[in-house]
Amino acid sequence: GAVVSQHPSRVICKSGTSVKIECRSLDFQATTMFWYRQFPKKSLMLMATSNEGSKATYEQGVEKDKFLINHASLTLSTLTVTSAHPEDSSFYICSARFSGQGYEQYFGPGTRLTVT
Amino acid sequence: DAKTTQPPSMDCAEGRAANLPCNHSTISGNEYVYWYRQIHSQGPQYIIHGLKNNETNEMASLIITEDRKSSTLILPHATLRDTAVYYCIVRAQFGNEKLTFGTGTRLTIIP
Numbered sequence: 307g308a309v310v311s312q313h314p315s316r317v318i319c320k321s322g323t324s325v326k327i328e329c330r331s332l333d334f335q336a337t338t339m340f341w342y343r344q345f346p347k348k349s350l351m352l353m354a355t356s357n358e359g360s361k362a363t364y365e366q367g368v369e370k371d372k373f374l375i376n377h378a379s380l381t382l383s384t385l386t387v388t389s390a391h392p393e394d395s396s397f398y399i400c401s402a403r404f405s406g407q408g409y410e411q412y413f414g415p416g417t418r419l420t421v422t
Numbered sequence: 423d424a425k426t427t428q429p430p431s432m433d434c435a436e437g438r439a440a441n442l443p444c445n446h447s448t449i450s451g452n453e454y455v456y457w458y459r460q461i462h463s464q465g466p467q468y469i470i471h472g473l474k475n476n477e478t479n480e481m482a483s484l485i486i487t488e489d490r491k492s493s494t495l496i497l498p499h500a501t502l503r504d505t506a507v508y509y510c511i512v513r514a515q516f517g518n519e520k521l522t523f524g525t526g527t528r529l530t531i532i533p
Contacts, residue, residue, distance in 0.1 A: 310465075340520065349509075350466070350523040399465045401521070411521050413458075413465035 308334050310402045312414035319390055319421055326386045327417045329400030335380035336402035340411065341373070344397040356383055390421040425449070426510045431528040440497040442527050444510030447491040452514045455486060456521070457495045459506040466509065466523075469495065505531045 309332040319325045329339060338357050342350040354370075356362035356377035364370045374386040383402075387394055399416040427445040434440040446455060454473050458466040470477055470484045472493075477484045483496040497504055509526040513519045 312465075342523075349525050350460075352520055352522065355520060397463070401465075410468065412468065416463070416465045418463070 308402070308404070308410070308412040310336075310400065310412050310414040312398075312400055312417050314417060315415065316418045317420070319419070321391055321421055322389055324386055324388045325390060325419060326384055327398055327400075327419070329383045329385070329402065329414055331381045331402040331404070331412075334402075334404045336383075336404055337380065338403045339377055339383040340401040340403070341375060341383075341385050342399045342401065344399060344416075350399060353385075387419065390419070392421045395419055395421045425512045425522070426524055428508075428510055428524065428527045430525065431530070433530050433532055434497075434500045436502060436531050436533050437499055440500040440504065440529060440531070442495040442497075442508050442510075442529060443492065444495070445492045446510070446512045449490050449512050450514070453512045454514070455484065455490075455493050456511045456513055457482070457484065458509045458511065458521075458523075459504075460509070460526075461503075461506045469508075500529075500531045502531050502533065505529060 313328045341353045354362045354364045362375035377383040400414045403411045456471040457469040460466045486493045507526040
């Protein structure tokens with residue numbers, strides 16, 4: 307099956323700093339990648355959708371200048387949380403989709419961000 | 423707007439079949455029913471999807487009612503590793519439709 311990886315799996319950063327999370331599709335080319343955020347005991351909330359080579363489309367209420375998304379290649383997307391604050395602490399999950407068969411979405415293992 | 427309705431939680435004895443219901447009374451003709459699950463602190467895992475026919479794979483079976491307004495995910499022989507939150511999602515298969523997660527059903531397998 308299709309495999310999506312994320313790096314790092316866990317990260318702790320200080321308030322005010324920026325942190326980058328990478329999402330890679332390992333065995334397929336992802337025409338579209340999605341970034342979700344999940345707070346404890348809550349469901350996944352879609353943050354943004356990115357197509358390779360295009361600007362990301364952000365969901366309502368998500369600050370595009372704070373959550374920078376780059377999808378420069380068909381196998382890599384990055385999410386940079388800029389000027390992180392403790393309220394940004396969350397579980398960030400990426401998902402990749404390819405158009406080869408049924409537009410299925412495959413999810414990464416997630417990145418636990420803690421801002422101190 | 424919630425497109426699906428699921429019970430918040432269910433228990434099932436280990437070794438028994440787990441039957442997880444989902445209501446999707448407003449499903450459109452071009453929308454599929456997808457099931458994903460999320461084990462604690464992991465990303466969601468695809469289980470199965472279907473349009474109108476019943477589907478089976480190595481993980482589970484999906485039973486969709488004839489009117490397509492509800493479906494049931496069946497895990498035939500539940501194990502402790504099946505403890506997870508199960509999400510039922512309706513989505514058109516093609517185009518730029520996004521997967522939107524509801525609150526799901528927290529399934530606990532009891533030894």
